[in-house]
Structures are given as structure tokens and as C-alpha cells.
Amino acid sequence: MAEVPLCVIIADDSVLLRDGLVRLVEDAGIDVLAAVGDADELMNAMAEHKPDLVVVDVRMPPTHTDEGLRAAVQIRREYPGVAVLVLSQYVEERYASELLAGDAGGVGYLLKDRVVDVEDFVASLYRLAAGGSAVDAEVVRQILLRSQRRSDLDRLTPREREVLEAMAEGLSNAGISEKLVISGGAVEKHIGNVFQKLDLEPTDAAHRRVLAVLAHLGSPPDS
Amino acid sequence: MTTRQTVVVSSPSKAVSPQQAAPDWGDWRSVADWWLRPVVQRETWAHAGYLIAVMFVSSVWFAVTLIVLTVSLLLVIVAVGLPLMWFAFSWIDAMASVERRRVRWIGLVEIEPRPLQRAEGRMAHLRAMLGDPARWRQVAFLLSGFVLGMLFVLLAFVAWAVPANAVWNIFSGAGLATSATWLVFAPVMLGAAPRITVQLGRTYARVAHWFLGPDRVVAMQDRVNTLALQRQEILDAVASERRRIERNLHDGVQQRLVALGIDLGLAASKLPEDGHAAKVLVEEAREKTRTSIGELRVIGRGLHPAILEDRGLDAALSAVVSNAKVPITVSVPPDLLVPADLEETAYFVASEAISNIMKHSGARTASIQVHSDADRLIMSIHDDGHGGADVSKGSGLAGMAARVNGTDGRFDVSSPPGGPTTVTVELPYG
Incomplete structure (x- = not known):
């Protein structure tokens, strides 16, 4: 790099x-x-x-x-x-x-x-x-804490939450796998789960992912 | 200048009259002594003098007030009346002020003046005077005081006339029967007259107080307003001090610690291949640590000076002064004993003042003098700099003033352009 x-x-x-x-x-x-x-x-x-x-x-x-x-x-x-x-x-x-x-x-x-x-x-x-x-990471954590989508977040497994936080920080898949010490395949699987559970459109570009996740967490839950 | 006076809510205090013990009713000498003693007491004659003066003074007041007011009112039609009105009220203020002071004759505390309204500019001031209820109260007193005064003097005269007439009858060769009748009443009235005189004098003073003295409700209200203002100032001072501390932490220590972190981070990454470069970085990191410790000590001292508690004001001020770049003398009485919070305020003000002197004054020498009297601590900080300090400009001075006001004290700055500057602080005990 x-x-x-x-x-x-x-x-x-x-x-x-x-x-x-x-x-x-x-x-x-x-x-x-x-x-x-x-x-x-x-x-x-x-x-x-x-x-x-x-x-x-x-x-x-x-x-x-x-x-x-x-x-x-x-x-x-x-x-x-x-x-x-x-x-x-x-x-x-x-x-x-x-x-x-x-x-x-x-x-x-x-x-x-x-x-x-x-x-x-x-x-x-x-x-x-x-x-x-x-x-x-601190900002992400705060956004997660304040998120009004607690019920969505509660559905995530602890590992998936970690992946979500890393995503929100802007890390790429490789970065996430390095940070959490898991394989690239596992990262992709977790990301897929997160997007599915949060009803988000999957996207590969890391920075767009950040926005999607943050925007989603910051917005009020759908009625 | 932010200064304030303590408003004392006073009331017509009782004259200090020597307490007379009740007589032994079985012994006529004792009774006579008790009854007649006031005749020779100082208090009686003070009140008599006060009333006699009322007779003359109040007639003068009455005449002058009536004349100046009538004349200026009449002349208002032609423009001359307005300036005359101004004079009229100045006279009235002065006469009322004499009357306030006169109660001291009978052992009372001088009556505190009712706050008079003033305004900038001649017309505005005149308008303020004309619309000021306190001034019209003065007029009312100067006019009615005459009527009341004459009545009181008459009553007192009658009271004394009975015993005086008895004596007169004896010497003027009135008939035995007449003289005997008067002689029966004389001792009774001789004891009563002083008592009546004192009561009349006191009543007159009380009336004067009612007209000319402060309105207790208003005074209380003023006090409440002052306290509310002080409270706000304390809160503001606390807030700005917290900001200052935060700024010191943020700009100083925290930045230095991050920089230190960078040094160490770089050192760690260099260590494997370039031991010497890493060592240099670690040395720098150590230097930054040392400086940070010093900075933290300074900030801590700003929060609560430990030396003040341990060694007292003299030592604490000397410590502050020792860091200054110009010679500053400190003089604190060795036996100074003041409440801890006042000591802290004095220390705070002195520190601020010294940092102001260093930053702005261009002074070559300065001095701090502390002394105390029965009810307050007085500190003056003097420098020979170029002056021009202004509470409304420097936040430092405003902070000091707020801090001093919080203790109900006085804060004064004298700083003409060109210098010198003297900051004087008076901190009342308790």
C-alpha cells in the first residue's frame, strides 16, 4: 500500500x-x-x-x-x-x-x-x-450506542457486531480479517449476515459501506 | 468599576438610656431619687437640645423649602424655573441630609439615606429628581416637620412650665395657697418633664427616619438583587475558570502527551533497525514527560494551591512572585489570621494580577501589600507599568472582580493611562 x-x-x-x-x-x-x-x-x-x-x-x-x-x-x-x-x-x-x-x-x-x-x-x-x-472506533461505538435500531442490532451475534463496527470504521475486508484475526471467507460471510439482518443493499466499496451502515444506524426504525 | 456597598437595613435603634433600677417603694428617698434623677441626666438634656434645635432648624427648613419650591414652580412658566428647580432640590437634599445627621445628637445612628434617583445629563437629572418619590418624601418631611416640631416643642415647654412656675411663684411672692398648690404638683411634673422630653425627641427622630430613612422592603429587595447578581457572577466565574483549566489541559498537557506518544510510536518502529534514532526519540519523549509533569503542577496550583493550606498566604504569594520576571515585593503581616476562603480569594486575585502585570503592564517593579483590620482583609497590588487596565476589557480583571464580589468584598482598579496601576481588594470576614 x-x-x-x-x-x-x-x-x-x-x-x-x-x-x-x-x-x-x-x-x-x-x-x-x-x-x-x-x-x-x-x-x-x-x-x-x-x-x-x-x-x-x-x-x-x-x-x-x-x-x-x-x-x-x-x-x-x-x-x-x-x-x-x-x-x-x-x-x-x-x-x-x-x-x-x-x-x-x-x-x-x-x-x-x-x-x-x-x-x-x-x-x-x-x-x-x-x-x-x-x-x-470510538465514534462508531457511540453511534451504535445511540442507534434507535436496537432491535436490529440485538439480532446480530457478537462476532457480527465486531464486523459491523470494523466496517463502519472504514476497514476493507482484508483490514477486517486482519483486525479480528479471521479468514477472508469468514469476513465475507459475516458481512453478508449483517447486511441481511439490517436489510441493507450489499455493496463492495468499503467507503460506501461505511455510509450505508452509519446512515442506517442513525436513522429512526421503520414503522 | 465593579464595586458594591453593603446595604445595611437599619431601623431607628433605641437610644441607649441607662437602665434605672426600680426604686424601693418603702423608702421615700429612694422613690424621690428614682423619679427625679432624669432631671440631671445627660440624655434628657440631649433630647431637650435636639427639640430646641427643632424649633429653629425646622422653621428654617420650612421657610427655605416653601420659598425655593414656590418660586421655582412659579418661574417654571418662564424658563428660569427649571434651573432653579435644580437648585431647589439640591437644597432640599442638603437639608434632609443635615436632618439625618442630627439624630446623632440624641445617641442614635445617623439615618441611612433613601436611595435618590440620579441621571446623566441636566434635563434627565432634573426629570429624575421631579419624579423621585424619595425626594418628595424629603419635601414632605421638611414641611410637616415644622408643624410637628412646633407642637412637640410646645408640649415639652408645658411639661417643664409646671415645675418652673412653682419656683417662680415662690420668688414672685404669689399667695401662699397658690404657691402651695403649685409646690404639690412641681415634684411630680419635675420627674415627668424629662421623660416626656425624651419621648418627644425620640418620636421626632422616628418620624424623621420614616420620611428620610431607607425603605426596609426596598433595601431588602436591593440586597436580594445584589445577592442574585453575585450568585450569577460566582457561577460565571466558576464556569470561566473551568474553561481556562480545560484549555490549559487541552493545549498543554494533552497535546504534549500525544506528541510524546508519537515519539514513542516512532521509536518503537525504529528500534529493530536504527537503535540510535530510537534512543534519541525516547530521550525526547522523556523530556516531554518532564515538561508535562511541570505543567500539571502549575494547573494543579491554579485549582487549589496546596502551599496556601500548608504554609499560608505569605509563603503562597512569595511562591507566585518568585516565578515573575520583575522584582515584586510581598508584605503580609506575620500574625495574619483570616478565613481560608478569603485567603484563597486573595491568592487567586494576586496570581491573576501578577500574570496581568507580566503580560500587559510593562512594569519594572511591583508590590503586593496585605493587611487586615478588625473586620476585613485588605490587599493592594501596585505596579509601575503603563496603566490603562480596564475591567470591561480584560477578562482577567473581570474574573477577579467577580471572584471578589462573590465574597461581598470590594474591588477597585486605579489605572490611568501612563500608569501606575493599583488593584485594591477588600474582603470582609464572614
């Missing part, structure tokens, strides 16, 4: 973390085109460079609320080919749904802590750049 050369822009107001991210990303052989500290600089850098991917912190100056998120949404709109990874200090289901509205391809929303798992983090960068998605 790491063969495709990637170039990214990093936006984080904490110098410390920005430097850490730059180092991490460069260490993984990814080009850093620019590292900036707020949303305006980010948009300027976007106009100047042609990144494959943008990594952006949700809270940035001046108000430290959701500047990063708004910038991410704007980038999605103005530069449709650019993948966006939003890093957040907290799990915010609302942010996730705002970000994922429309198309989950090339959109990621991860807790900042995930950066520490260097390999996983780099893998999700590549996945995003390839048009996949990366939704934090």
Missing part, C-alpha cells in the same frame, strides 16, 4: 503536535507540503499546493471550537479530489455526521490519540488517500 507517493498538508495549532505529526508522516515516506496553525493558513496552503490529503485539527484559533471542521467541510466542497482527515480531542457524533454527510469516500474522523498507533495511523492516511474512509 505504501508504494503510492503521498503529499499532505497538516493543520494543527499546537506546534508540538504539528512537529510530531510532520515527523511521523515524513518518517512514513509521505511528503509534507505545508504545516500550518490555523484555518486561514490552511486555505491559503490549499490554494498554493496540490495535496492528496489534509490532516486537520478540529479546534484551532481564533475561537478554538470547530474551525478545523468547517475548513474540512469547505475543502471537501472546493477540492473534491482531496482526502480530509479530521483529528479531534473528543468523540463528537455531531461532527462525524456533519463531515460524513454526502460521501464518506476520502473522509476520516479520528481521535487524536490514534496518532500514537503509528502504523495504524499511517495506514488510515493511505486508505483515505485511496478514497477509503476512516471513522474512529
Whole structure:
């Protein structure tokens, strides 16, 4: 996966973390085109460079609320080919749904802590750049918890729930089989069951699957 | 400036009269002593003086009030009346104020003024005065006080006239029978007159209080409003402090820990092939850990300064000051003994003030002085910076003011452009 050369822009107001991210990303052989500290600089850098991917912190100056998120949404709109990874200090289901509205391809929303798992983090960068998605497991869990489709979920076996969560995070079949340590065949079988039990149209594209699952879980049950 | 006064809900307190023991009814000397003693008591003559003054003063009040009001009312038709009205009310305010103070003659506490309405601008102020019930109450007192005063003086005069006349009869050679009759009444009235005088004086003061003193319900209402405001300010202060702490945690420690995680993650991935690079990363991680511990200590100190509890205000302030970049002297009385919450407030205000001085003032030296008197802790923080601090601008000052208000204290900032700046805080005990 790491063969495709990637170039990214990093936006984080904490110098410390920005430097850490730059180092991490460069260490993984990814080009850093620019590292900036707020949303305006980010948009300027976007106009100047042609990144494959943008990594952006949700809270940035001046108000430290959701500047990063708004910038991410704007980038999605103005530069449709650019993948966006939003890093957040907290799990915010609302942010996730705002970000994922429309198309989950090339959109990621991860807790900042995930950066520490260097390999996983780099893998999700590549996945995003390839048009996949990366939704934090914590966010998925929250969406599952709040889902009004408890009865649907209750019909899943524990293993199927794990597969569902992994799917929602944006993992491909191979990724799921690696994460849960089960065979590819087993993954496909579980996915088939999940889709059947939730009455979802099966689809192979991982990022479309994410959307389908999240949209389904977020919507109220059919009467 | 956010300052407030404590509204004391006062009532006409009883004059402190020496309690007279009941006489021994079997012994006529004892009875006579008990009955006649008030004649020579200070209290009696204070009240007599008060009433005699009423006779003169209240006539002046009556005349002046009547004249200034009538004249200015009449002249309102031509425009001159309005400015005159302004003067009229200033006179009335002043006369009422004298009358409030005068009750001190008879051992009462000065009457607290009813809050008077004021407004910015001459016309607005005039309108406020004309529509102010408290001012019309003053007018009512200045006019009716004269009538009442004259009546009281007359009553007191009659009371004293009986014994005085008895003496007069003896010396003026009135008939024996007449003199004897008067002499029977004289001792009775001689004891009664002081008592009547005191009662009349007190009643007059009470009337003055009713007209000129604060409305207890309004005062209570004011107090309730103040308390509600204070409560809101405390809640706001708490909320903003929590935000500040959260921000400190988020921007400082948490970021540093994530960065540290990155270092360690990279180090782990480098370890197999590049031991040296991994070692460098681990060293950096250790440095970040050290800094984080320091940051956590600072945040913790902001939450609750342990040193304050362990070593007291002097030590705690000295610790804050020692981190400052300019020399700041601290003077705290060695025997200072104040409630813990006030100490904490003082510490908080001082810390904030010092961080303001460091950030904004450009001061070269500063000082903190703490002293206490019977009922409050007073702290003043002075710097020689360029001044211009404003509560409405800096959130730091507003936070301090809110915190001080929460203790019912006073908060003052004097910071003219060009400096110097002095922040004064008064924190009442309990």
C-alpha cells in the first residue's frame, strides 16, 4: 500500500503536535507540503499546493471550537479530489455526521490519540488517500450506542457486531480479517449476515459501506 | 468599576438610656431619687437640645423649602424655573441630609439615606429628581416637620412650665395657697418633664427616619438583587475558570502527551533497525514527560494551591512572585489570621494580577501589600507599568472582580493611562 507517493498538508495549532505529526508522516515516506496553525493558513496552503490529503485539527484559533471542521467541510466542497482527515480531542457524533454527510469516500474522523498507533495511523492516511474512509472506533461505538435500531442490532451475534463496527470504521475486508484475526471467507460471510439482518443493499466499496451502515444506524426504525 | 456597598437595613435603634433600677417603694428617698434623677441626666438634656434645635432648624427648613419650591414652580412658566428647580432640590437634599445627621445628637445612628434617583445629563437629572418619590418624601418631611416640631416643642415647654412656675411663684411672692398648690404638683411634673422630653425627641427622630430613612422592603429587595447578581457572577466565574483549566489541559498537557506518544510510536518502529534514532526519540519523549509533569503542577496550583493550606498566604504569594520576571515585593503581616476562603480569594486575585502585570503592564517593579483590620482583609497590588487596565476589557480583571464580589468584598482598579496601576481588594470576614 505504501508504494503510492503521498503529499499532505497538516493543520494543527499546537506546534508540538504539528512537529510530531510532520515527523511521523515524513518518517512514513509521505511528503509534507505545508504545516500550518490555523484555518486561514490552511486555505491559503490549499490554494498554493496540490495535496492528496489534509490532516486537520478540529479546534484551532481564533475561537478554538470547530474551525478545523468547517475548513474540512469547505475543502471537501472546493477540492473534491482531496482526502480530509479530521483529528479531534473528543468523540463528537455531531461532527462525524456533519463531515460524513454526502460521501464518506476520502473522509476520516479520528481521535487524536490514534496518532500514537503509528502504523495504524499511517495506514488510515493511505486508505483515505485511496478514497477509503476512516471513522474512529470510538465514534462508531457511540453511534451504535445511540442507534434507535436496537432491535436490529440485538439480532446480530457478537462476532457480527465486531464486523459491523470494523466496517463502519472504514476497514476493507482484508483490514477486517486482519483486525479480528479471521479468514477472508469468514469476513465475507459475516458481512453478508449483517447486511441481511439490517436489510441493507450489499455493496463492495468499503467507503460506501461505511455510509450505508452509519446512515442506517442513525436513522429512526421503520414503522 | 465593579464595586458594591453593603446595604445595611437599619431601623431607628433605641437610644441607649441607662437602665434605672426600680426604686424601693418603702423608702421615700429612694422613690424621690428614682423619679427625679432624669432631671440631671445627660440624655434628657440631649433630647431637650435636639427639640430646641427643632424649633429653629425646622422653621428654617420650612421657610427655605416653601420659598425655593414656590418660586421655582412659579418661574417654571418662564424658563428660569427649571434651573432653579435644580437648585431647589439640591437644597432640599442638603437639608434632609443635615436632618439625618442630627439624630446623632440624641445617641442614635445617623439615618441611612433613601436611595435618590440620579441621571446623566441636566434635563434627565432634573426629570429624575421631579419624579423621585424619595425626594418628595424629603419635601414632605421638611414641611410637616415644622408643624410637628412646633407642637412637640410646645408640649415639652408645658411639661417643664409646671415645675418652673412653682419656683417662680415662690420668688414672685404669689399667695401662699397658690404657691402651695403649685409646690404639690412641681415634684411630680419635675420627674415627668424629662421623660416626656425624651419621648418627644425620640418620636421626632422616628418620624424623621420614616420620611428620610431607607425603605426596609426596598433595601431588602436591593440586597436580594445584589445577592442574585453575585450568585450569577460566582457561577460565571466558576464556569470561566473551568474553561481556562480545560484549555490549559487541552493545549498543554494533552497535546504534549500525544506528541510524546508519537515519539514513542516512532521509536518503537525504529528500534529493530536504527537503535540510535530510537534512543534519541525516547530521550525526547522523556523530556516531554518532564515538561508535562511541570505543567500539571502549575494547573494543579491554579485549582487549589496546596502551599496556601500548608504554609499560608505569605509563603503562597512569595511562591507566585518568585516565578515573575520583575522584582515584586510581598508584605503580609506575620500574625495574619483570616478565613481560608478569603485567603484563597486573595491568592487567586494576586496570581491573576501578577500574570496581568507580566503580560500587559510593562512594569519594572511591583508590590503586593496585605493587611487586615478588625473586620476585613485588605490587599493592594501596585505596579509601575503603563496603566490603562480596564475591567470591561480584560477578562482577567473581570474574573477577579467577580471572584471578589462573590465574597461581598470590594474591588477597585486605579489605572490611568501612563500608569501606575493599583488593584485594591477588600474582603470582609464572614
